Amino acid sequence: MRDSDLDEIRDLALFRDMDSEHFQNLMRGAYHQTFPPQVTLIEEGQQADFLHVITEGAVEMFARWNDRETTMAIVRPVSTFILAACINDAPYLMSARTLMPSRIVMIPGADLRKVFASDPIFAQAIVRELATCYRSVVRHAKGLKLRASKERLAAYLIRHAGPTTGVARFQLPIEKRLLASYLGMTPENLSRALRLLRDEGVAVDGLRVEVRDLAKLAAIARPNPLMDGAESCGEPDSNSHIRARIGSR
Amino acid sequence: MRDSDLDEIRDLALFRDMDSEHFQNLMRGAYHQTFPPQVTLIEEGQQADFLHVITEGAVEMFARWNDRETTMAIVRPVSTFILAACINDAPYLMSARTLMPSRIVMIPGADLRKVFASDPIFAQAIVRELATCYRSVVRHAKGLKLRASKERLAAYLIRHAGPTTGVARFQLPIEKRLLASYLGMTPENLSRALRLLRDEGVAVDGLRVEVRDLAKLAAIARPNPLMDGAESCGEPDSNSHIRARIGSR
DNA sequence: CGAACCCTTGACTCCGCTCAACCACGGTGG
DNA sequence: CCACCGTGGTTGAGCGGAGTCAAGGGTTCG
Numbered sequence: 001m002r003d004s005d006l007d008e009i010r011d012l013a014l015f016r017d018m019d020s021e022h023f024q025n026l027m028r029g030a031y032h033q034t035f036p037p038q039v040t041l042i043e044e045g046q047q048a049d050f051l052h053v054i055t056e057g058a059v060e061m062f063a064r065w066n067d068r069e070t071t072m073a074i075v076r077p078v079s080t081f082i083l084a085a086c087i088n089d090a091p092y093l094m095s096a097r098t099l100m101p102s103r104i105v106m107i108p109g110a111d112l113r114k115v116f117a118s119d120p121i122f123a124q125a126i127v128r129e130l131a132t133c134y135r136s137v138v139r140h141a142k143g144l145k146l147r148a149s150k151e152r153l154a155a156y157l158i159r160h161a162g163p164t165t166g167v168a169r170f171q172l173p174i175e176k177r178l179l180a181s182y183l184g185m186t187p188e189n190l191s192r193a194l195r196l197l198r199d200e201g202v203a204v205d206g207l208r209v210e211v212r213d214l215a216k217l218a219a220i221a222r223p224n225p226l227m228d229g230a231e232s233c234g235e236p237d238s239n240s241h242i243r244a245r246i247g248s249r
Numbered sequence: 250m251r252d253s254d255l256d257e258i259r260d261l262a263l264f265r266d267m268d269s270e271h272f273q274n275l276m277r278g279a280y281h282q283t284f285p286p287q288v289t290l291i292e293e294g295q296q297a298d299f300l301h302v303i304t305e306g307a308v309e310m311f312a313r314w315n316d317r318e319t320t321m322a323i324v325r326p327v328s329t330f331i332l333a334a335c336i337n338d339a340p341y342l343m344s345a346r347t348l349m350p351s352r353i354v355m356i357p358g359a360d361l362r363k364v365f366a367s368d369p370i371f372a373q374a375i376v377r378e379l380a381t382c383y384r385s386v387v388r389h390a391k392g393l394k395l396r397a398s399k400e401r402l403a404a405y406l407i408r409h410a411g412p413t414t415g416v417a418r419f420q421l422p423i424e425k426r427l428l429a430s431y432l433g434m435t436p437e438n439l440s441r442a443l444r445l446l447r448d449e450g451v452a453v454d455g456l457r458v459e460v461r462d463l464a465k466l467a468a469i470a471r472p473n474p475l476m477d478g479a480e481s482c483g484e485p486d487s488n489s490h491i492r493a494r495i496g497s498r
Numbered sequence: 499c500g501a502a503c504c505c506t507t508g509a510c511t512c513c514g515c516t517c518a519a520c521c522a523c524g525g526t527g528g
Numbered sequence: 529c530c531a532c533c534g535t536g537g538t539t540g541a542g543c544g545g546a547g548t549c550a551a552g553g554g555t556t557c558g
Binding site: 397398399434435437438441 | 513514515516
């Protein structure tokens with residue numbers, strides 16, 4: 001692995017405060033690789049051999065059952081995924097694939113568990129990360145069970161409008177079909193839901209979104225830090241990552 | 250706290266291997282209390298002051314939004330709840346209330362974090378617990394997004410039929426209205442879904458369930474360790490806890 | 499230029515929710 | 529002992545949200 005990579009990784013919240021020697025132990029067996037888009041990094045059911053850390057790009061976490069498929073989260077730099085499976089040395093519950101060219105650090109699970117056991121600082125960082133992921137999934141589940149699809153969409157738009165008041169303009173960070181799947185609906189239904197929100201002052205052109213009246217949206221979504229809080233980890237997408245995608249209109 | 254209680258708690262997987270002195274530090278500020286049924290222990294949104302450990306009874310974890318309510322999990326002895334909020338020193342995302350007379354250990358969050366930082370063994374146990382909870386919610390979310398309600402019900406019944414082949418008989422561990430809420434449907438719909446499953450050889454009388462043909466149910470539920478795996482934590486109910494409830498018919 | 503692919507729209511179906519009535523059961527108090 | 533309720537469960541009727549299927553338009557890419 002290149003030294004510049006090492007420095008970059010070392011600077012992540014997860015590794016920043018840990019013992020130097022332990023960090024080296026972790027990195028000795030680690031890979032830092034670049035993957036093209038649409039590459040399956042992980043297949044659910046496999047044994048968790050590596051902890052993955054995404055340093056560039058975007059990765060979709062998704063799950064399959066009975067010929068159906070749903071996206072569970074979009075992971076952005078810099079965060080880990082499948083930490084829980086690694087810690088428990090258990091099979092992955094989700095699959096992962098790149099959505100764009102992405103760089104991934106892969107740390108052997110055995111090394112992770114070893115260092116984790118001997119470095120309390122690192123253990124603390126791991127736990128914080130894990131707890132954050134947990135809370136993120138709980139929020140996701142709450143949204144699915146308590147909100148109707150139109151309400152989920154409204155909430156999503158509000159989260160991504162940023163802290164603006166009045167009018168907000170932004171780009172959807174992912175394809176609509178992905179967004180639909182994440183929100184637990186079909187692409188057709190997302191399309192219709194967006195049209196319904198036109199009456200509420202939402203204008204959509206491609207991935208460009210303009211929200212004319214945040215208050216009106218909020219009346220539908222009734223946002224709430226206990227469901228919409230942004231502790232990151234899997235929410236597609238933190239708007240701090242508006243990147244110029246090739247071919248963005 | 251009584252000594253007998255201390256011994257009991259000390260024996261939990263979470264505390265079993267930790268340093269004795271640290272354990273005492275944890276317990277010094279802890280309470281072990283008995284609560285009647287239908288008592289709200291935790292209100293979502295509150296700051297996470299205590300880690301809770303249930304040693305007897307049953308606790309429902311639920312969430313509210315906009316006058317709607319859904320049960321997210323049922324917690325049985327012996328396990329913790331709201332661990333993630335405590336670790337992150339964040340507000341609870343779920344509320345909790347007792348379903349029956351229950352005994353709860355309450356450990357101050359500050360103590361938890363302190364000991365956690367200085368005892369690697371304990372930290373490891375915490376992480377394992379947390380990772381298990383995380384995986385449990387992921388399974389729950391997968392079920393909600395990938396399975397239809399009838400399929401979710403079938404899967405639930407199979408999980409609780411135990412490893413039997415052929416005919417299975419058991420008791421529902423919770424009220425049907427709770428089960429409905431957990432499975433993400435209305436009580437009316439659960440009722441109808443159960444009638445639909447009659448054609449599949451499922452007979453229900455009160456809380457008594459008889460599954461005549463597990464294979465037929467399995468054809469609907471298509472159970473799968475990645476969705477139905479029983480790593481405990483919140484699944485209502487692990488069938489290792491069939492207790493004689495007063496008034497069980 | 500053609501082939502994918504994504505998005506949208508329409509028509510249709512159906513699952514699941516709402517509302518309402520009814521029953522069974524248990525507890526309470528006259 | 530019995531009338532009265534409150535609660536949880538079941539059933540039915542009706543409706544609406546959301547999925548399915550199918551077709552068409554716009555882009556991108558080989």
